Amino acid sequence: MTGAEAAYRSNMRTPRWLLLAICAAALFVGLSHQTPARAAEDTPRQLTKVTLQLKWAHQFQFAGYAAAKAKGYYRDRGLDVTILPATPGDKPMESVAEGKAEFGVGTTDLLMMRAAGIPVVVLAVIYQHSPxxxxxxxxxxxxxxxxxxxxxxxxxxxxxxxxxxxxxxxxxxxxxxxxxxxxxxxxxxxxxxxxxxxxxxxxxxxxxxxxxxxxxxxxxxxGVDFYGDNLFTTEGLLEKDPKMVQAFRDASLEGWRYAMKHQEEIVDLILTTYGKRKARDNLLFEARQSANLILADVVPVGFINPARWERIAQHYAGLGLLPKDMSLDGFIYAQDGVQALPAWMPKALLGATLVALLALLAGLWLAAFNQRLRREMEEREQAQGALAQRTGELEESNSQKDVLLTVIGHDIRNLFNPLLIYAQLLADPSRNLDPKTVQEYGEKLYEAGRNASEVLENLLEWALVRTGQRQTHMEVTDLGALARQTAGVYSSDATLRGVTLRVEAGPPIKVQLDRHQMSTVIRNLVNNALKFTPKGGEVSVRVCRDGADAKVVIADTGIGMDQDLVNRVLSGASADLATGSKGEIGTGVGLALCRQLVQVNDGRLNIEENPDGGTVFTVTLAVADVSASDAAD
Incomplete structure (x- = not known):
């Protein structure tokens, strides 16, 4: 980075809250490909010249606009667009306010501009999370x-x-x-x-x-979750030419959808058209990381949630940068077009509300349970002698509850955000959804609900084990047969995901365990491996004997886990967030449950890096000491 670039980057990161945008769409399959009617062939088409002011130099951060220009999306809508990069010392957002450009890309500083009397209007949000x-x-x-x-x-x-x-x-x-x-x-x-x-x-x-x-x-x-890059204009231009503003927004979002699906092509376009300020491998890294923040495969690009902007404004007000009673009327772009809600919509919204309510109830139950444990621990700490060991166990239990309560109180909204967003999209009266789009959103609504149900089931199972309400019934069992039966249930899920699932049960190995609890462990580990293994990958389940130990080895070729996260999971001190190959939000609760159940069955859970990429989970249990006749049976 040059000295001039550094000086400008300092100015631009004022403040650099390219915060997250749960973007969800303004253009759907039918609308996104409509183009204005063309003039007669013998009459040259008149294009409207407009300027887009970027907030930094050309790079993948602005790939959607480059794609819209190169692919003719702007021209198809009657626009001749000039894309201006920012240069050191510029104030790009002010350029739009001063009329030097019709459109701009800005940060959440737009709220401060609005409060200062500059009538800016946010047209679309691109980044769902801030970099x-x-x-x-x-x-x-x-x-x-x-x-x-x-x-x-x-x-x-x-x-x-x-x-x-x-x-x-x-x-x-x-x-x-x-x-x-x-x-x-x-x-x-x-x-x-x-x-x-x-x-x-x-x-x-x-x-x-x-x-x-x-x-x-x-x-x-x-918990500080702001929007990122925002496409914006001014109230004056919106009042003067609303159709042109709509056309520019539609073309820009179409460009972003194309860029996210053709990242390498747009990286090469940036290099050939706008210079080689960054190397190709650097731009490709930026493209992959941007995709994780935009999440165009989870929610449509461009969606604006007014409640989200209100929360951001409250953060600023808490820091004394905005008045507490600031109105956002006119700040967020509103499209025309109103239609009645479909007849099935109340049921969909009711289902979403019920799932969210279940999560809330589970959180409240665990909070009350945790409070009771705290009181019990304080009483035990006053005892002497024989109560010392019990006190240590309660401290460990309380520490683990704090981890899970942090997940529920701090991150549970991320688990249900996709569910609520798609319910909101389906309920939005300003959108004309074709049947294909309704089906797509319905499927994603189902995936979000299923993921929420799995997490709640794991939370409740974990609580039952920790409180002693789930009794352990040890019996001699063929570990290979149990693994084959449990993992085999996921064959259809693996096929739908495009992932190869291999189960190698091996010869019979007798192990003393609780069948229900160990089945829960294998189910969670296989489900976890499938979630985080991309299409074309492989998940294998293998049962083998190593001396006096029996092992269930579950390996995947997925995204893997860094060593810090592995250490925290195995110590019971973490339940971090992650995103699956289909956008599922994971909380780490399943791994916390697996660790606890393996320990209850006198076993060990190890997590290692897969040499072929991904993660290897190994559950080790003692081989049962049975007679020859029993073994033969």
Whole structure:
């Protein structure tokens, strides 16, 4: 990065909350391919010239607009679009407000502009999650944000999203040691600072390539979840030419849908058309990381949730940057077109509400249960002698409950967001949904509900085991037959996902275990492996004997788990979020349950990296001591 670029990046990351956007769509299959009627062949078509002002230089961050221009989506809608990159010292959002450009790409600073009397209007949200992140060298001994609070942190001016992150974690920014940003990763490499603010779509790749692995602390981990890049214009232009604004928005979103489906093609387009400021491998990394933040395969690009903007405004108001009673009337673009709700819609909304209510009830039940355990632990701590061992067990139990309650209270909304979003899309009276789109959203609604049901089932099973309400009934069982029977249930699911499922039960191995509990372990591990293995991958289930031990080995070629996460899962201290190959949100509750059930059956659970890519889960149990006649049976 040059000195000029660094100076400009400092200005642009003011604040750099390219926050998440649960984007969900304004153009569907039928509408997205409609084009304005063409003029007669003997009459040259008159194109309207407009300018789009970017917030940074050309890169994959703006791929959708480049695709819309190259593929003719703008021209098909009667527009001749000039795409202007930002240069050092520019104020790109102000350029739109001043009339130098009709459209722009901006941050959530648009709220502050609106509060200052500048009538900007958000047309669409592109990024569902913000790339603004704190990066540490992975060799650093700092493993959480509270440890980092004692170190040196390099941030750019006005990165308010990070201030909101620190506040959400209970930190006092006045007591923290901040260093002016130099935009030079050498400061992190040399240890001059412990962390620096970066974009997760950019700097981590170059640092890992030149120095080594990194560790990231994201504001979303602390519940600070803002929108990212926003396409916007002004009220004046919207009132003057609403059809042209609609056409530009439609073409831009069509370009984004194309770019997300053809990432390599658009990377090559950026290199050939807009210069080679970044290497191809760097742009491809940016494309993959952007896809994880945009999530176009989960929700349609461009969706705006007014309630989400209100929460962002409340964050700013809490920091004293906006008035608490600020109205968002006119700030969010509204499309024309109203229709009656379909007859089946109340049932769909009722189903979504019931599932969400079940999650809430489960959370409240566990919260009450956790409170009771706290009281019981305090009573035990006053006892002497024989109660000491029990006290230790309660402390361990309470620690694990805190982890799961953190998941429920802090991340359960992520589990149900897809369900609620698709219910909202189906219920939105401003959208004309064709049957194909309704079916697609219905399928995704079902997937979200099924995933929620699995998590709730695991939570309740975990609670029953921990409270002793689920009794353990040990019996001698053929481990191979149990594994074959349990894993075989997932054959159809594997076929639908395009994943090969292989089960090798081997010769009979007698093990003393609780059949229900061990079946739950195998079911969770196989289901987990299938979720996080992409199409074309493989999941294998193998049962074998190793001396006095019997093993169930479940291996996949999926996305894998980093060593930090493995260590936290095996220690019972983590239940991190992850996203499956079909967009399923996982909470780690299933792994916490598996660990507990394996221990109850006097076994061990190991998690290792698969040499072929992915993860290997190994459940080790003792071979049962049975007579020859019993073994023959």
């Amino acid at each position: 603004l992140t704190l990066m540490l060298d992975a060799r650093n001994d700092i493993h959480n944000i509270h440890q980092l609070a004692r170190g040196k942190i390099m941030v750019a001016p006005h990165e308010t999203e990070l201030s909101a992150y620190f506040a959400a974690e209970g930190l006092d920014i006045n007591q923290m040691n901040f260093v002016d940003h130099t935009f030079d990763v050498e400061d992190l490499k040399s240890g001059r600072v412990d962390a620096m603010s970066i974009y997760s779509t950019d700097e981590p790749y170059q640092y890992a390539k030149e120095v080594g692995p990194v560790r990231l602390f994201r504001p979303i981990d602390g």
